[in-house]
Amino acid sequence: MNQISDTLSSGLEDYIEAIYVAHINEASLKGAELARKLNVSRASVSEALSKLVAKKLITYNSYESITLTKEGIELAKAVYNKHHILQNFFEQILDIPSKEAGENACKIEHIISQNILNKMVEFSEFCQKHESFITEFKKEVTQNATNIINRKIS
Amino acid sequence: MNQISDTLSSGLEDYIEAIYVAHINEASLKGAELARKLNVSRASVSEALSKLVAKKLITYNSYESITLTKEGIELAKAVYNKHHILQNFFEQILDIPSKEAGENACKIEHIISQNILNKMVEFSEFCQKHESFITEFKKEVTQNATNIINRKIS
């Protein structure tokens, strides 16, 4: 209904997040490059950027690089933080390989509640203060894996 | 492209999961009831059921109740298990209220990788063997919350 809503579809969140990553790397970013980064067509990027401009989250003129507005930065930062909380949790606590953790974070970041993310942070911090716990967990998991392999062999 | 693909869109997964829940409760389920359960129109259910029939996951004739095929049960069970792993993890480990845990599980179950779910199970089991850890975590979290409240007051 409203063009300038305060929530973004998960698709648009992906776009603004990618723009934000370029922003914090102080790299200039054009539509074509964004298309390559997100593995979508230039046409799709063109549509998405129009929407983000309409929502006043970015500034953009053809053939120039994309700029986040103040509100855009805020919103992007929020998405980006969610991503990192998830990625860290999967990697540090659940011992998931970085690539897989990232891929899952990318999808889940759009739908998970803030409350769960907060608890994930608290839990991670708690685990850091009791580091042996996670160390033990990882040890046990590899042990389990070894058992499974041995079981298959024998 | 292919009508009888082995993967389901998240929408169809929701439908088949709801059908499965009725199935394990040995409750008969008609389209109209399913529509009420999922908060969608009867028309949407009608469309979805046609797709599930085309994929041979359910058996269905108008005005009769919906039946899962063997393959349907297998697939539904997989979705349902994912849901439960997530719900349990959120509730037991992260101390999230049941309702919120369920709502999040409903959405995340469609996109999370099996590997992460497996690790969640292992982690939960590990925590059960060291129950004091989670107890301590919960204690600390409530303590933090109390601190925040007191900070706000003073």
Next chain:
DNA sequence: ACAAAGTGTTAGGCATGCCTTACAATAATT
């Protein structure tokens, strides 16, 4: 300066999934 390479947009489509409206068919109640 001009051609080639790169970039952006528009138009027309596809797929998902949801809706309402209107109508059809069956089930239940009196």
Next chain:
DNA sequence: AATTATTGTAAGGCATGCCTAACACTTTGT
């Protein structure tokens, strides 16, 4: 049996997001 309630379906739309093809514009390099 007839009326009412319930259930199901078809048609026509809306929104999201993705695509290709074709065209337009800009930048780069010779």
